[in-house]
Amino acid sequence: MDTLYRPLGLDLGRRKPRRRGRSAIPALAGTLCFALLVGGSLAVSLTQPRFRDVDVFATHPAPPEPLAVAAANPPPASPPAAGPAVTAAPLQPLGRTSAGADDAAVAAADPDAPTIVYPPGAEGGYGKALSMRDPGSLRQAASEAAEPDAALLEHGAEGLLPIRAADGRRPFDVYSIAPASDLGTRVAIVVGGLGISQTGTMKAVRELDPAVTLAFAPAGNSLERWMREARHAGHELLLQLPMEPVGYPNVSPGEHTLTAGDAAAGRFDDLRWALGRLTNYVGVANYMGARLTGDEPAMRALAAELSRRGLLYLDDGTSARSLAKSAAREAGGVYAGADVVLDTTQDPAEIRKRLDTLERAARAKGQAIGVASAFDMSVAAIAAWMSEAEARGIKVVPVSALADDPEAQ
Structure with missing residues (x-):
């Protein structure tokens, strides 16, 4: 009967104490092995040229200011087994690099480094700043x-002339207008002859x-x-350039x-x-x-001069023999x-037909450019067509948005 009243668990034997010493040794050995592995890796990285000599670019908060990168990759005097060293100049914002800063970047580069030429066709030097x-x-x-x-003006006897800025910016870059939308079928319309008639110019503007682009x-x-007034x-x-006709x-x-x-002789006084x-x-x-x-x-020769100055060339499409594109x-x-050409005649119905032709060309190619003169009838027809074309998915954009720009590739 005594077993019925005995508290539960009092008859259990004493538990044997755990033996901790033997289980702690493997954990300590694992920790030491990990420390030796990390230390060895650091020692190897510090003794190898490919890791020791690399300069890490610091990130800069770029938008909206563009960046210029000056970099060179000189070959080593005796190529180590680990690979060549890389040296780089620091990032610098465009528009704030002085001539001294550019010279310092060039001096820091190796004379045997590759030459970066900018703009195309100009003489460059090793380590020259390349705009991104x-x-x-x-x-x-x-x-x-x-x-x-x-920065985009050159003072000459003929007045203030457009020119590339020292940092590579072009009048084409700075004076262009952003399109309202890049979506849909795009059309550019250029209306020229402004400045001749004050009334016609006021009406167009x-x-x-x-x-609409104004010339x-x-x-x-x-x-x-x-x-x-037009820019506001x-x-x-655009500027219309009088050129020799047949x-x-x-x-x-x-x-x-x-x-x-x-x-052809490079005499550009009239230009x-x-x-x-x-x-x-x-x-x-x-x-x-x-x-x-x-x-x-x-x-x-003319194309080279305009490229040197950073200007777009628009061919009005009136001559099938034009070599302007090439x-x-x-x-x-x-x-x-x-x-x-939208207004070869001053007939509202004919101008409307030409505008419809322009729309069909844009739908076929994705984009098209039309040109006209600042006659009252032309301006009125273009304004009326534009109010309807947008409802049909046609987006009228500045001519710069449809230009072929090799420097934007």
């Missing part, structure tokens, strides 16, 4: 659109949608005033015509006169010029070519 940037970040702010960028004639009047309204600008001088675009002979009449434009468009655009030496490509310049 989003073209959209270079555009002027809307509040500054009517003010020329001093104030009644056309800002997406000014260098022989026009009050160009500075109209440039400012949101328009992208039958010149009996057929002439006016004074200061750039002839094929002068262009500089035209360029100096206006500022804040992304490029030039031919005014007449079938004789010059069909002359290979002349067109190659010349611009060879020079590394920006090129655009018109698909349809």
